[in-house]
Amino acid sequence: TQLLEQSPQFLSIQEGENLTVYCNSSSVFSSLQWYRQEPGEGPVLLVTVVTGGEVKKLKRLTFQFGDARKDSSLHITAAQPGDTGLYLCAGPGTASKLTFGTGTRLQVTL
Amino acid sequence: ETGVTQTPRHLVMGMTNKKSLKCEQHLGHNAMYWYKQSAKKPLELMFVYSLEERVENNSVPSRFSPECPNSSHLFLHLHTLQPEDSALYLCASSQGPGPSNEKLFFGSGTQLSVL
Numbered sequence: 001t002q003l004l005e006q007s008p009q010f011l012s013i014q015e016g017e018n019l020t021v022y023c024n025s026s027s028v029f030s031s032l033q034w035y036r037q038e039p040g041e042g043p044v045l046l047v048t049v050v051t052g053g054e055v056k057k058l059k060r061l062t063f064q065f066g067d068a069r070k071d072s073s074l075h076i077t078a079a080q081p082g083d084t085g086l087y088l089c090a091g092p093g094t095a096s097k098l099t100f101g102t103g104t105r106l107q108v109t110l
Numbered sequence: 111e112t113g114v115t116q117t118p119r120h121l122v123m124g125m126t127n128k129k130s131l132k133c134e135q136h137l138g139h140n141a142m143y144w145y146k147q148s149a150k151k152p153l154e155l156m157f158v159y160s161l162e163e164r165v166e167n168n169s170v171p172s173r174f175s176p177e178c179p180n181s182s183h184l185f186l187h188l189h190t191l192q193p194e195d196s197a198l199y200l201c202a203s204s205q206g207p208g209p210s211n212e213k214l215f216f217g218s219g220t221q222l223s224v225l
Contacts, residue, residue, distance in 0.1 A: 004152075033213075042200050042216030043153075044112065088153070097166070098214065100153040 002027040002093055004101035012107040016078050021104040023089035024071045030092055032072045034063055037086040037103075079108045113137040116201050116217035123191065124225050131186040131220045133201030140206045142184040143214070144176060147198040159184060160206065191224045198222070 007022045023032065031050040035043035047056050049065035049072060056063045060083075062075040076083055086103045093099040114135045123129050135142060144156040158166035159178040173195075175187040184201055198219045204212040 041218050042112065042114070042202070043214075044216070045213050048213070090153075097155055097158075102150075102152050 002029070002091065002099050004089055004091060004099055006087070006089060006101040006104050008104060009102070010105050010107075012109065013079055015080055015108055015110050018075070018077050019079060019106070020073055020075045021087055021106070022071065022073050023101050025091070026070065028069050030069070032065060032069075033090045033098070034072070034074055035088040035090060037088060039085065043086075043088055076106075079106075081108050081110060084108050112215045112217065114201060114203055114215050114217040116199075116220055118220055119218065120221045120223075122223045122225065123188070125191060125193070127191075128187070128189040130188065131199055131201075131222075133184040133186075133217055135182055135184075135201075135203040135215070137203055137215060139203040139215070140181055141204045141212075142178060142181070143202040143204075144184065144186050145200040145202060145216075147200055147219070153200070157186075188222075191222075193224050196222055196224045 005024050013019055031048055033048045034046045036046055037043040047058055047063045049056055049063055052069045053067045054065045060077045064073045072089055084107055086105050088103050089101040090098045117132045141160045143158050146154045146156055155168050156170045157176045162178045162181055173190050177185040198221050200219045201217040202214040204214050
């Protein structure tokens with residue numbers, strides 16, 4: 001079974017701070033996805049990383065895929081209250097499944 | 111708006127009730143999914159339908175019964191549920207279930223409470 005562990009589980013920061021959340025596995029993944037789930041909504045895909053060492057930027061969000069394709073990180077610069085939500089990583093599992101991580105719940109306060 | 115609509119948004123039911131969750135996608139996708147999201151647990155895949163055929167059933171108890179009458183609609187019929195079944199039930203769709211790194215489009219979910 002491929003497991004994705006995310007850390008930290010919870011993070012509460014003030015507006016303007018920077019943060020990094022992590023997604024780690026002992027298994028190699030061909031790609032990893034990051035989703036954000038806002039309160040009361042379903043997850044929305046932010047990005048897919050497919051190449052070891054790849055870095056992708058989405059405005060203030062920077063995603064990195066580890067060289068060995070076993071881990072990924074998400075860095076947010078100058079966090080805003082709109083960044084509040086549950087951040088999920090996900091990777092291809094068996095057959096048609098996506099394996100989801102345990103999630104990082106981020107709260108950004110004014 | 112993700113193009114995937116779920117109703118109802120909230121549902122409270124007793125253990126002897128029968129209810130159904132509904133999902134509709136307006137994206138022309140060929141695959142639809144039911145996921146369960148419980149506190150402190152990763153998203154759990156329950157069922158996958160591709161072109162209206164069930165292709166995945168993850169050892170889900172028989173008190174959950176899916177139905178996919180066409181590629182745009184998906185139902186989850188519930189009967190004699192247990193309190194531990196209380197969770198957020200998410201519907202998703204994708205272009206196809208083949209490659210497992212396909213982009214999933216999720217609905218807003220049904221928050222289910224079983225009393």
